[in-house]
Amino acid sequence: SQQGEEDPQxxxxxxxxxxxxxxxxxxxxxxxxxxRQNSGRGLVHLILIRSNERExxxxxxxxxxxxxKKSSSLLITASRAADTASYxxxxxAGGTSYGKLTFGQGTxxxxxx
Amino acid sequence: DAMVxxxxxxxxxxFGKPVTLSCSQTxxxxxxxxxxxxxxxxxxxLFHYYDKDFNNEADTPDNFQSRRPNTSFxxxxxxSPGLGDAAMYLCATSINRDRLYxxxxxxxxxxTVT
Numbered sequence: 555s556q557q558g559e560e561d562p563q564x565x566x567x568x569x570x571x572x573x574x575x576x577x578x579x580x581x582x583x584x585x586x587x588x589x590r591q592n593s594g595r596g597l598v599h600l601i602l603i604r605s606n607e608r609e610x611x612x613x614x615x616x617x618x619x620x621x622x623k624k625s626s627s628l629l630i631t632a633s634r635a636a637d638t639a640s641y642x643x644x645x646x647a648g649g650t651s652y653g654k655l656t657f658g659q660g661t662x663x664x665x666x667x
Numbered sequence: 668d669a670m671v672x673x674x675x676x677x678x679x680x681x682f683g684k685p686v687t688l689s690c691s692q693t694x695x696x697x698x699x700x701x702x703x704x705x706x707x708x709x710x711x712x713l714f715h716y717y718d719k720d721f722n723n724e725a726d727t728p729d730n731f732q733s734r735r736p737n738t739s740f741x742x743x744x745x746x747s748p749g750l751g752d753a754a755m756y757l758c759a760t761s762i763n764r765d766r767l768y769x770x771x772x773x774x775x776x777x778x779t780v781t
Contacts, residue, residue, distance in 0.1 A: 584767075585767060587769065589772075594755075594775070594777070595774050595775065596671070596673075596757055596759075596772035596773050596774045596775050597710070597757065597759075597770075597772040598772070599769040599770065599771070602767070602769060604767070642709060642710075653698075653761060653764055653765060653767075653768055653770070654712055654715075654724075655710075655712065655770060656712075657709035657710050657711075658709060659708070659709050660709060
């Protein structure tokens with residue numbers, strides 16, 4: 555069954571605005587990762603947050619994790635047209651012996667110039 | 668630049684005709700993964716190699732096989748492709764199999780089955 559569910563499914567904003575995407579998951583996790591996928595391309599790792607962390611920053615990205623609610627959010631500040639892509643959260647379940655990523659359905663972000 | 672390379676980028680095969688997709692990496696990573704991503708869906712792990720050790724996901728159909736002749740190369744073989752196997756196939760690598768390592772993805776091969 556799908557581990558991660560993302561919301562919204564699609565988000566359309568103007569350049570310079572902030573974009574927030576949310577991810578919910580069902581089981582306990584070791585860590586949660588966010589990936590970006592440009593149209594028809596492979597995925598690019600953005601950020602990893604461990605289950606004992608609550609917030610993490612990387613450049614214009616801010617990720618939060620609430621393990622009590624089994625949810626995470628990705629905030630992209632001061633968005634650019636080049637940020638247009640699909641964004642996926644992916645979880646690694648707690649207790650697993652290897653790094654199996656289970657992906658959410660993704661959020662399609664469109665940033666208009 | 669070190670990277671994950673997939674060939675071909677686009678592959679068309681006929682229903683039932685075996686097809687092989689290729690992945691190579693210059694990262695010298697121990698682990699190589701194959702994911703299937705159908706249109707507008709999340710990537711789904713098919714299997715992975717930890718060095719020479721093959722690990723199949725429980726729900727991966729027998730129609731899908733893989734080979735890893737050396738550290739750099741990994742192949743995905745689809746023995747008898749069906750229309751439902753049309754998808755993007757993504758290869759990924761990671762340094763090790765530890766849960767804390769990120770995965771590096773290739774650009775994918777889009778498979779069409781006619």
